[in-house]
Amino acid sequence: MVRERKLSPQTIAVLDALAAQPDSWRYGYELCGQVGLKAGSMYPILVRLAERGLLETRWETEQPAGRPPRHLYRLSGQGHELARSITPTRARRARSPRPRLEGA
Amino acid sequence: MLLLMVFVTLLVACLAVVVAGWVARVRHEIRRRELDLPAYLLDVATRLLPAERREWGAAMRAELAHIDHGPARWSFTAGATWAAALPSPRRPAVFVVAGLGTLVSGAAAVAAYRFVPEALLFVVTTGVVLTGYLTVRVAWPVSTPVVRSGRLFGVVMLLGTAGCVAAVCYAVRTHPAAGRDPARLFNMVLAVVVIGYVVLAARARRADFRVLGWAAVAATGCAAVWAVPALSRPLGVDGLPESTFLAAGAVILLAAVPAAAVTGTWRAGGRVGLWSGLLAALAVFLLGMLNTLADQAYVLDNPDDVIAFDRSGTADLAGFVIGDNLGGLVLALVWIPVVATSLGLLGGALGAGLHPRYRRTRDLAAELMRG
Numbered sequence: 001m002v003r004e005r006k007l008s009p010q011t012i013a014v015l016d017a018l019a020a021q022p023d024s025w026r027y028g029y030e031l032c033g034q035v036g037l038k039a040g041s042m043y044p045i046l047v048r049l050a051e052r053g054l055l056e057t058r059w060e061t062e063q064p065a066g067r068p069p070r071h072l073y074r075l076s077g078q079g080h081e082l083a084r085s086i087t088p089t090r091a092r093r094a095r096s097p098r099p100r101l102e103g104a
Numbered sequence: 105m106l107l108l109m110v111f112v113t114l115l116v117a118c119l120a121v122v123v124a125g126w127v128a129r130v131r132h133e134i135r136r137r138e139l140d141l142p143a144y145l146l147d148v149a150t151r152l153l154p155a156e157r158r159e160w161g162a163a164m165r166a167e168l169a170h171i172d173h174g175p176a177r178w179s180f181t182a183g184a185t186w187a188a189a190l191p192s193p194r195r196p197a198v199f200v201v202a203g204l205g206t207l208v209s210g211a212a213a214v215a216a217y218r219f220v221p222e223a224l225l226f227v228v229t230t231g232v233v234l235t236g237y238l239t240v241r242v243a244w245p246v247s248t249p250v251v252r253s254g255r256l257f258g259v260v261m262l263l264g265t266a267g268c269v270a271a272v273c274y275a276v277r278t279h280p281a282a283g284r285d286p287a288r289l290f291n292m293v294l295a296v297v298v299i300g301y302v303v304l305a306a307r308a309r310r311a312d313f314r315v316l317g318w319a320a321v322a323a324t325g326c327a328a329v330w331a332v333p334a335l336s337r338p339l340g341v342d343g344l345p346e347s348t349f350l351a352a353g354a355v356i357l358l359a360a361v362p363a364a365a366v367t368g369t370w371r372a373g374g375r376v377g378l379w380s381g382l383l384a385a386l387a388v389f390l391l392g393m394l395n396t397l398a399d400q401a402y403v404l405d406n407p408d409d410v411i412a413f414d415r416s417g418t419a420d421l422a423g424f425v426i427g428d429n430l431g432g433l434v435l436a437l438v439w440i441p442v443v444a445t446s447l448g449l450l451g452g453a454l455g456a457g458l459h460p461r462y463r464r465t466r467d468l469a470a471e472l473m474r475g
Contacts, residue, residue: 028167029180039164039183044190047160067170071163 010037011045012086015054018075019083025058025072046073054079114439142181143168149185161188198243205235222276222291229295237303253316254309257379261305264386265298268437271393275430278397281416281423282430290434297437304382311379315363315372319379322359326352326384330391356380356444360451365458373452374445381444385437392433396426 007015013035018026032042049055056076060069075083134144146168150161164184171177209231216227272294275282308316329351359380360373402425404410413424 027170028163029171032180032183039167039180040186041183043160043164043184043187047157047187064170068162068166070166070170071159 007086008045010035010041011049013037014042014045014049015075015079015083015086018055018073019080022075022080025074027060027070027072031073049079052078054082114442118442140177142177146181146184146188149188153188157188164188198239201242202235202239205231205238209235220273220277222280222282223273226272226291226295229292230298233295233299234302237299241306253313253320254311257311257316257320258305258308261301261308261382261386264383264390265301265305268386268389268393269298271390271397272430275393275397275426279420279423279426281418281420282427290431294434294437297434301382301386301437304378308379311375312367312372314366315375316379318359318363318366318372318376319383322356322376322380323383323387325355325359326380327387329355330387352384353443353447356384357447357451360448361455361458364452364455365462368456368459368463370449370452370456373455374449377444377446377448377451378441380448381441384444385440388436388440389433392429392436396429 014031014037017031017034028039028042028046031037031046032039035042037045046055050057050073054076055073056079058072060072063069130144133139134141137144139147143165146165150158150165153161164187168177168180168184171180209228212227212231213224216224220227330348333345333348356377360376363376364370364373366372402422404413404421404425409428412428413421416424418424
């Protein structure tokens with residue numbers, strides 16, 4: 001059971017990026033480039049998501065010559081559920097007009 | 105003032121040697137492991153991660169190995185190092201230690217302000233630095249196993265350090281002039297030194313038991329060397345005669361030789377010097393303070409001291425003499441371990457050469473036992 005906790009916009013962006021290609025395994029630097037986050041923000045988010053069971057992780061099996069295998073990530077079942085539950089909420093928020101301040 | 109200048113010069117020289125040694129070591133490591141500077145820095149940062157986060161350190165190192173563009177490597181390293189430096193949220197103890205440390209430091213500062221205002225700077229500095237150190241230790245724990253003899257060694261060091269602090273507080277409480285300039289500046293120096301001793305006492309728990317054994321032998325030898333003049337005649341304010349320091353140095357040098365011969369590394373000699381020097385410095389400090397406080401007939405036999413006393417503006421001669429001696433004893437807490445470590449390294453260099461002979465003798469003895 002995932003504990004209810006308010007997600008930061010950066011975490012939501014990472015969830016969105018992972019949910020966009022649910023079956024592919026992604027690596028950290030690729031996600032940094034896609035979401036526009038530095039490694040200093042990305043890795044703590046990935047650590048938290050993995051610790052909450054929202055991410056599956058594994059190491060690259062086909063090792064590029066002379067370089068170590070990378071750590072790969074994709075959403076788990078719970079992660080998919082969470083990503084799906086967030087998306088309609090965000091879409092609703094985007095559609096609703098912002099209240100205007102009277103007299104401004 | 106002269107003492108302070110000597111201390112600052114020594115401190116700067118030590119720092120310069122440490123920085124130069126560190127730079128040389130980094131350059132050597134980078135060449136040996138065929139890394140560049142970002143990869144080395146990330147390696148160091150992720151090596152400090154607790155066990156449950158080690159895999160993430162390996163993930164970040166592997167990721168960096170796939171980035172070729174120079175500025176991108178630096179940018180990734182900066183971010184990943186920051187990520188590695190963040191304490192794990194699974195360690196609520198970090199916040200407990202930080203909070204408790206702040207509370208205790210605050211209470212100690214209030215008590216010092218109320219009862220020993222001259223020691224306020226010392227108490228505040230000690231509290232802040234010690235709380236910071238303990239918080240860092242809890243956030244990034246070391247997984248090296250604790251040695252039983254090391255624990256005992258650490259306890260002895262902590263007791264000695266606590267004794268020094270108690271002696272200083274007593275001296276300043278009974279003679280407030282002892283806490284005035286230049287001794288007030290020594291408040292902060294003493295705080296830093298005390299923290300250093302507490303940190304090293306914690307590290308002693310994880311030291312090599314063979315090194316600690318020889319350090320204990322050296323410290324006992326030093327105590328014996330110092331006990332002879334102490335028991336044969338009453339000591340003056342100046343405490344121990346110079347010849348005892350020479351004899352103690354020889355004892356440390358001699359104890360470092362077998363430690364290096366047994367372990368096969370010259371560094372073991374340096375560690376014997378360090379640990380025995382720390383114990384010796386604590387003993388010198390306590391003995392010196394006891395001598396100073398026990399002396400009821402304070403006199404100024406040096407013309408420079410007479411001028412300094414006139415300039416100090418205090419009428420408390422005892423407080424002035426105690427403060428003056430306190431400054432010298434605080435410096436002794438620094439220079440004795442430094443000199444002892446140097447002597448230990450010298451003994452270690454001699455002893456490391458004897459290691460093959462020691463191994464042959466040990467193997468022969470084992471064969472004889474089996475036969």
